[in-house]
Amino acid sequence: MAALNEEQTLIRDQAKSWVTEQAPVRKFRDMRDARIETAYAPEAFSAMVDMGWTGILVPEAYGGSDLGYLTFGLILEELGRQLTASPLLASGLVGTSALLLGGSEEQKQAWLPKLVDGSAILTLAVDEGPRHAPAKTALSAVKGGGGFVLDGSKVMVLEGMAATAFIVVARTGGEADSEKGLTLFLVPADAKGVSRSARATADSRGYADVTFAKVEVGADAVLGKLDAGYPLLDAVLDRGRAGLAAEMLGTASQAFDMTLEYLKTRKQFGRVIGSFQALGHRAADMYSGMELARSCVEAALQAIDSDADNVAELCSLAKCKMGDHLHLVSNELIQMHGGIGMTDEYDAGFYLKRARALEAIYGNQAFHRERYARLLGY
Amino acid sequence: MTASATKTEHGSDLEAFRAEVRTWLKDNFPPALEGIMPMMEGGADGSHAADLATWRDRLAERGWGAPHWPKAYGGAGLDHAHVRALAQEMGRVGAINPIPLLAGMGVTMVGPTILEYGTDDQKQRHLPGIASGKVRWCLGLSEPNAGSDLASLSTLAEDRGDHFVVNGQKIWTSGADISQWCGALVRTDKTVAKHKGISFLMLPMDQPGVRTRPIKLISGASPFCETFFDDARAEKDDLLGELNDGWNVIKRLLQHERASQTSAGSPGGKKKAGALQDVAKRYVGVDSAGRLDDPDLRSRLTRHLMDAAAHKLTAERIAAEAKGNPQVGAAASIMKNSATGITQARSELLLEIMGQQGFGWEGDAFDADELATVRDWLWGKAISIYGGSAEVQKNIISKNILGLPETTQKG
Ligand SMILES: Cc1cc2nc3c(=O)[nH]c(=O)nc-3n(C[C@H](O)[C@H](O)[C@H](O)COP(=O)(O)OP(=O)(O)OC[C@H]3O[C@@H](n4cnc5c(N)ncnc54)[C@H](O)[C@@H]3O)c2cc1C
Numbered sequence: 001m002a003a004l005n006e007e008q009t010l011i012r013d014q015a016k017s018w019v020t021e022q023a024p025v026r027k028f029r030d031m032r033d034a035r036i037e038t039a040y041a042p043e044a045f046s047a048m049v050d051m052g053w054t055g056i057l058v059p060e061a062y063g064g065s066d067l068g069y070l071t072f073g074l075i076l077e078e079l080g081r082q083l084t085a086s087p088l089l090a091s092g093l094v095g096t097s098a099l100l101l102g103g104s105e106e107q108k109q110a111w112l113p114k115l116v117d118g119s120a121i122l123t124l125a126v127d128e129g130p131r132h133a134p135a136k137t138a139l140s141a142v143k144g145g146g147g148f149v150l151d152g153s154k155v156m157v158l159e160g161m162a163a164t165a166f167i168v169v170a171r172t173g174g175e176a177d178s179e180k181g182l183t184l185f186l187v188p189a190d191a192k193g194v195s196r197s198a199r200a201t202a203d204s205r206g207y208a209d210v211t212f213a214k215v216e217v218g219a220d221a222v223l224g225k226l227d228a229g230y231p232l233l234d235a236v237l238d239r240g241r242a243g244l245a246a247e248m249l250g251t252a253s254q255a256f257d258m259t260l261e262y263l264k265t266r267k268q269f270g271r272v273i274g275s276f277q278a279l280g281h282r283a284a285d286m287y288s289g290m291e292l293a294r295s296c297v298e299a300a301l302q303a304i305d306s307d308a309d310n311v312a313e314l315c316s317l318a319k320c321k322m323g324d325h326l327h328l329v330s331n332e333l334i335q336m337h338g339g340i341g342m343t344d345e346y347d348a349g350f351y352l353k354r355a356r357a358l359e360a361i362y363g364n365q366a367f368h369r370e371r372y373a374r375l376l377g378y
Numbered sequence: 379m380t381a382s383a384t385k386t387e388h389g390s391d392l393e394a395f396r397a398e399v400r401t402w403l404k405d406n407f408p409p410a411l412e413g414i415m416p417m418m419e420g421g422a423d424g425s426h427a428a429d430l431a432t433w434r435d436r437l438a439e440r441g442w443g444a445p446h447w448p449k450a451y452g453g454a455g456l457d458h459a460h461v462r463a464l465a466q467e468m469g470r471v472g473a474i475n476p477i478p479l480l481a482g483m484g485v486t487m488v489g490p491t492i493l494e495y496g497t498d499d500q501k502q503r504h505l506p507g508i509a510s511g512k513v514r515w516c517l518g519l520s521e522p523n524a525g526s527d528l529a530s531l532s533t534l535a536e537d538r539g540d541h542f543v544v545n546g547q548k549i550w551t552s553g554a555d556i557s558q559w560c561g562a563l564v565r566t567d568k569t570v571a572k573h574k575g576i577s578f579l580m581l582p583m584d585q586p587g588v589r590t591r592p593i594k595l596i597s598g599a600s601p602f603c604e605t606f607f608d609d610a611r612a613e614k615d616d617l618l619g620e621l622n623d624g625w626n627v628i629k630r631l632l633q634h635e636r637a638s639q640t641s642a643g644s645p646g647g648k649k650k651a652g653a654l655q656d657v658a659k660r661y662v663g664v665d666s667a668g669r670l671d672d673p674d675l676r677s678r679l680t681r682h683l684m685d686a687a688a689h690k691l692t693a694e695r696i697a698a699e700a701k702g703n704p705q706v707g708a709a710a711s712i713m714k715n716s717a718t719g720i721t722q723a724r725s726e727l728l729l730e731i732m733g734q735q736g737f738g739w740e741g742d743a744f745d746a747d748e749l750a751t752v753r754d755w756l757w758g759k760a761i762s763i764y765g766g767s768a769e770v771q772k773n774i775i776s777k778n779i780l781g782l783p784e785t786t787q788k789g
């Protein structure tokens with residue numbers, strides 16, 4: 001745990017007690033069984049708004065508290081522990097970051113207060129195929145009628161069913177598969193030509209496939225620079241990746257705690273199974289792996305807060321190390337629980353399913369190793 | 379020397395201290411020693427002997443050989459931040475502190491343990507010699523039948539009134555043949571449970587009852603020995619800690635050892651050949667997109683570099699959380715295993731990167747870096763064995779940190 005200041009400790013403790021009391025994994029199970037289309041409990045998100053979490057990154061002038069990414073990460077970590085579902089990451093972190101980094105003064109004034117008070121939910125629509133590949137954007141935006149016409153579709157949009165608006169990554173120029181010629185657009189979900197359908201995923205969380213059929217937007221819908229949106233997109237994604245890594249840290253911590261608890265209570269061969277070295281050494285490896293991954297996650301969040309020049313490197317490091325670690329821990333969670341871990345009645349399966357989704361979103365481990373190598377120049 | 383006295387002397391301003399160090403280095407560091415690592419007295423080839431002796435003595439005079447030790451015992455009483463500043467300033471001009479190497483196990487392990495457990499008399503007699511780099515210490519712990527299970531050791535010390543008489547055999551004693559003193563773990567009571575009848579004795583190596591025989595390693599080097607005690611003599615005054623309390627003394631000493639082994643790098647100390655990815659590019663080449671021309675290697679190289687980055691960030695985090703005064707503790711096991719894994723993986727990668735140039739033993743077909751890589755690789759295998767093997771560290775983590783029951787060790 002990074003050395004926290006008083007305010008951060010307070011927020012962390014508040015998040016911990018709210019999550020364990022009001023939004024434990026049992027609530028996630030209820031939500032899944034109820035098959036809610038947006039895949040989160042609306043009252044849970046309202047409570048988050050009331051606690052000020054949607055405003056953590058937002059300057060006071062727009063209604064927020066401007067506490068930064070490390071603080072946001074503390075909350076996401078607690079939510080990750082209990083698999084609490086909400087649009088907090090998609091909107092309060094990713095959507096909000098896009099406006100903070102790329103928004104004009106008018107756009108900030110129009111959107112940030114609404115994101116903070118929860119009346120707007122803004123999410124990033126980037127991927128179009130089975131793997132995260134922002135440069136492969138094909139959805140086109142062509143100039144016309146004083147603005148642009150968007151045509152194409154996006155898949156696996158986080159909280160896409162709940163969103164009231166999308167940040168759409170579109171190709172306005174450049175060659176296919178190129179980082180050049182991309183532009184970001186702010187598009188209301190109720191714009192003419194926008195249609196969406198929910199994806200039913202193993203982790204039972206909210207994703208949508210969204211189609212933009214000749215959607216007309218004004219010139220003021222452009223977020224950031226025309227034809228040169230990639231650096232902005234990259235920076236927004238990195239903030240999302242660091243946030244995801246913080247959530248993953250919580251998910252992995254909880255999976256590990258459940259495993260350790262089981263090792264100390266389950267008896268076979270006349271003793272607790274944690275006394276078998278074959279399991280004890282793997283537990284030691286997991287604990288060590290967690291300490292090492294935690295350092296990467298906190299360093300990435302701190303680097304964003306201090307505007308360091310190695311943000312990209314650290315975010316790929318954090319997402320990748322955390323992904324590898326969560327992958328391992330989620331598998332060991334099931335394995336070390338034996339038969340009971342395989343049952344739907346037990347929570348272990350939820351963690352396994354969520355783990356794989358978290359690994360894939362905004363780039364899996366392979367994606368980030370490739371990116372890291374490129375950043376280091378080999 | 380109290381901490382506040384130190385503060386007044388240097389001022390609380392680190393920058394002033396840095397400036398002082400810089401000036402001092404300009405006047406006192408022999409430029410010929412830049413980057414020279416004295417493995418043996420006088421450097422590897424003995425050519426810098428005079429310069430090294432001067433440099434050692436000047437450092438010792440300032441107390442900068444063991445700068446965190448109290449002044450009264452040859453240190454400079456510096457806090458963690460000042461020690462780091464000193465190391466950084468020295469690093470800037472390529473000055474290496476030879477004293478921890480010259481003192482063998484003295485500065486890193488025996489000294490800190492004497493500071494904790496020693497009597498005033500012991501501190502005064504032993505610490506200044508270590509801090510001056512003139513007295514080298516070895517550690518006689520392992521025996522042929524007591525390795526990881528150190529508590530089953532059988533070297534016996536018998537009470538003869540004012541002294542002990544020691545009989546038995548130690549093995550893997552690093553530097554025993556060139557040390558003046560030995561910290562030895564001995565049995566002083568055979569009638570009680572094995573952990574409870576052990577004491578820590580300090581004894582001089584230059585006496586008729588002590589004999590050493592060097593052992594050659596797979597790397598060709600011969601850094602350690604078999605050590606034989608035949609009626610060797612240790613004074614009563616040189617019992618460290620209480621009689622039969624040696625197990626607690628050694629547990630603490632081993633924590634200091636682990637803490638001193640938690641930095642991940644090449645076993646030889648500094649990276650001669652540059653960043654690993656640059657070496658790889660040189661030997662393997664790149665494709666038209668500038669990527670290393672071996673996708674499999676490139677991916678494993680990335681995993682390794684990420685591991686190394688995570689280790690470094692964790693060391694920084696531990697330091698930050700401890701507010702600049704890292705405590706020696708259980709976390710050292712995590713860091714030791716991580717450092718070991720990274721260092722060994724780096725050597726294996728370097729060897730693979732060098733390909734057929736990465737298997738040289740001697741001669742002109744291989745350059746100096748290539749030859750050193752092979753020796754480092756072989757030497758590096760030891761780091762997951764000594765100081766508590768990798769497996770023993772995992773036992774410590776699962777028992778002491780995770781609270782899992784222990785079934786692997788009895789009694
Ligand atoms: C899909 C499925 C179908 C099944 N079908 C049947 C069936 O038809 N009939 C039937 O009778 N049973 C069936 N089983 C039960 C199965 O045989 C048990 O789950 C299995 O024997 C493990 O026992 P356990 O679940 O109690 O786990 P435990 O024995 O409690 O094991 C928990 C963990 O501890 C580890 N462990 C246990 N002992 C040691 C040790 N000495 N050293 C190291 N590690 C150890 C295990 O490897 C595991 O990781 C089924 C199980 C599953 C999942």
Ligand SMILES: Cc1cc2nc3c(=O)[nH]c(=O)nc-3n(C[C@H](O)[C@H](O)[C@H](O)COP(=O)(O)OP(=O)(O)OC[C@H]3O[C@@H](n4cnc5c(N)ncnc54)[C@H](O)[C@@H]3O)c2cc1C
Binds near residue numbers: 516519527550768
């Ligand atoms: C380069 C080098 C320098 C050294 N310097 C010194 C020195 O200066 N002074 C000194 O006293 N000693 C020194 N040693 C000795 C070192 O401390 C021992 O080698 C070490 O304690 C291991 O003991 P061992 O070699 O007898 O191996 P063993 O203890 O026999 O171990 C053999 C294997 O079994 C494993 N093992 C043992 N117990 C367990 C367990 N409970 N659970 C799981 N696995 C286990 C080990 O991890 C290892 O893989 C040095 C060793 C080396 C290699």
